[in-house]
Amino acid sequence: MIPVSSRASSIEYAIRDVVVPATELERQGHEIIKLNIGDPIAYPGLPTPQHMVDAYAQALKDGRNGYSPSYGLPELRKAIAEDEQRKGWPATQDDVYVCHGVTEALQLIFAAVLEEGTQVLAPGPHYPPYMAYPQMYGAETVEYALKSDDGWNLDFDDIKAKMNEHVRLLVLINPNNPCGTVCGAEDIDNLLEIARNYPNCIIVADEIYDGLDFTGHHVSVASRSHDVPVISLNGVSKVYYAPGWRIGYMALHDPTGRMSLVRDGLERLLRSRLCASTPAQLGYLAGLNSDRSWMQEYSTRVMGQRDYCIERISNIDGLEVEYPGGAFYMFVRLTDEQWQNDDKRFVLDLLQEEHVLLVHGSGFSPELGKGHVRLVYLANQDVLCEAFDRIERFLIRHKS
Ligand SMILES: Cc1ncc(COP(=O)(O)O)c(C=O)c1O
CATH class of the missing domain: 3.40.640.10 (Type I PLP-dependent aspartate aminotransferase-like (Major domain))
Structure with missing residues (x-):
């Protein structure tokens, strides 16, 4: 076997690494709600002008x-x-x-x-x-x-x-x-x-x-x-x-x-x-x-989606979140001890059981991000609603 450099073999990119099992599920015919990637084009309704x-x-x-x-x-x-x-x-x-x-x-x-x-x-x-x-x-x-x-x-x-x-x-x-x-x-x-x-x-x-x-x-x-x-x-x-x-x-x-x-x-x-x-x-x-007034319309939509997520999270036992002031991410705390200690398992089990894809917080820092998940709120409200219904169902089913 030709050796790979340790430089390359140690690289991890959590945001895309979790896509591998999601792609496998899609290959089997499942539809995945993907709230993992910070790419506005991956979500309908926010096209390049x-x-x-x-x-x-x-x-x-x-x-x-x-x-x-x-x-x-x-x-x-x-x-x-x-x-x-x-x-x-x-x-x-x-x-x-x-x-x-x-x-x-x-x-x-x-x-x-x-x-x-x-x-x-x-x-x-x-x-x-x-x-x-x-x-x-x-x-x-x-x-x-x-x-x-x-x-x-x-x-x-x-x-x-x-x-x-x-x-x-x-x-x-x-x-x-x-x-x-x-x-x-x-x-x-x-x-x-x-x-x-x-x-x-x-x-x-x-x-x-x-x-x-x-x-x-x-x-x-x-x-x-x-x-x-x-x-x-x-x-x-x-x-x-x-x-x-x-x-x-x-x-x-x-x-x-x-x-x-x-x-x-x-x-x-x-x-x-x-x-x-x-x-x-x-x-x-x-x-x-060119004129940039279109940005306001896009931002208003993104902000509305943020506020919808905040409201849903405040009503779900097992989730907490600090109010984000910008970008299109929120870093959601998993309050149940089992997930506090293993946020990646939360992400992978949620994906397998409910077909919702988030990114584990420890992928953004093993120490300072653990016990959290990152959620991208670029999807429209109907999709977010369905995703939160599934997350809530999952949390109730696995409550310790
Ligand atoms: C903080 C931050 N910097 C840079 C990038 C990547 O920027 P670019 O697409 O210009 O390479 C991202 C993409 O998610 C990001 O979140």
Whole structure:
């Protein structure tokens, strides 16, 4: 047998790993209610806006099928910089680098910054790549706690206790996946205050859900920083409802010029992987440059679904949830001890018996996520109603 690298064989991605048994059930002819994946297109009623699809299709028809410049199409970089300026910091087109989604941006950032012995300090629970990728570069991800009994807000004492000179990247996911927490200006200022003491530390601000803030308090980290270096991440996947296009970006905010070497490393890496998809970049450009009033309609629908889920959960014995302020996730606590100790079995048994697919919380952090499940509330209310009926039935049947 040809050996596989330990790097690859140790990778887990909980969100897609649970799809394997679900696919097997579907193969046997069962219909599964899937509330596991944060892909708006997987749920009817939230399509990519037509003007963006048209622009993408037009780009294909116009023969825009060649490579683009490695850092992105100049007109898209300009539109992104203007969008970031509206969020409150002086981004220029040269600060913006277009990637195959935020996921590629993360891989490039980790490759450019991390080395043996360095650390990434990321929220727990967190979106899984923040744990999976850094180890490929010899680094280690350490989790700081989100407070499970206080709206999953940041535990600043824990962040302070875990910061040290080896931490090169301090991650904020805002709004958060999987908990839906939204941090406002005060939280961000507190985070910057801590990072300020560590001159080699960059804040990675994953703001891919920023247009799905239902609190009105969301602010960009870069807009609050006059000294600490920040890399803002965003893209077309969530707020523009086009995750399959694989377009995202990183924007470097470097007020005191500390990221010059990292920037050079990132640019070398970007050139070596050629470029992101050209027609997809033009589709995103149309989204940025056109009227965005459609977003309100989409958000209203998503918020209504969130409130429906909250109401159902409050009436089901065995479930509890902190009110999420943004994104389209909620991180639901399983109060029965048997599930507290084995959330993955809850997910797999629920799938087998009731054909509802969630993701186990321990997949987002073995310690800080256990005893929970992540639910995506993008399905329409009828589907959510049916899913909760089945979850309730399951909980009653297995009550200890
Ligand atoms: C916090 C977070 N960052 C990044 C991504 C992936 O972004 P992209 O589709 O741009 O690679 C996701 C997808 O679920 C996410 O939840």
